[in-house]
Amino acid sequence: MARIDPVAPEDWSEEMTTFITEFRTAVLGEELVQSRPGGANLLGTLAGYPKLAKSFLAFNGHFLYGCSLTDRQRELIILRVAHRRQCRYEWAQHVLLAGDAGITEDEITRVATGPKAPEWKPLESALLQATDDLLSRGTISRDTWSLLAAELDDHQLMDVVFTVGTYAMVAMALRAFDVEPEPDLIPYLPTRR
Structure with a gap:
């Protein structure tokens, strides 16, 4: 049960509704806004x-639609953060965005294995290792x-650090x-190990 009750969309102010609609459209694009979990x-x-x-x-919009990293790089980092921080909601939301970035289901599963999985390209392994380093030691x-x-x-290096920190x-x-996943996110939750 949520510790802070979410405000129902119909109770958002007109200004907040417009702001969030514009944010979601910037992140997903017009075509996906209606079909994706809200x-x-x-x-x-x-x-x-x-x-x-x-x-x-x-601020968060920078990482989702203004970041100097590729969408694939960003989503690998965010999924690794979600896995390491055991944040099921974050994982589910970003499984969808990872798919948009061309990350396969096998690769999404492999994110949980981490940077040592031999199938990663060297840069992807380094991105996952940097994520682990930052979460464990606060540096790379x-x-x-x-x-x-x-x-x-340099901009990409900064975006690596700030993406890990933000997520x-x-x-x-x-x-x-204790934000609960919406029913349409449940199929994307990580499996329990």
Whole structure:
């Protein structure tokens, strides 16, 4: 049961409804907005605090539609954060976005195995290792940084760090507030091990 009740979409202010609709359209595009899970519980929780919702979603938008990483790179990082932070809601939402980025079901499953899985390309392995490093130690090891820096520019390196940090915070909020997945997200939840 949620610790903070989400505000139902019909109770959002007109300004909040417009803001969230524009945010979802920027993330998904016109064609997918109607067919994708709406995130009513997460967005409804945020909608209860409009000032925070607008500031956070504007910042978060950078990672979802303005990031210098490829969509594939971003989603591998976010899925790894969701797995490591055991955030089922975040995992389910980003399984959908990972599919849009061309990440296969096998690769999504492999994210849980981590950077040592031999099937990863070297850069993808380094991105997953950087995620683990940041979550465990708050920094990236020299060896992993060297691998990343050989392939990525400074903006991309910054986006790696900020993507991990942002989605670790999202996972923390989702878990702390005990945000429930909507019924249309349930098929995308991680399997229990």
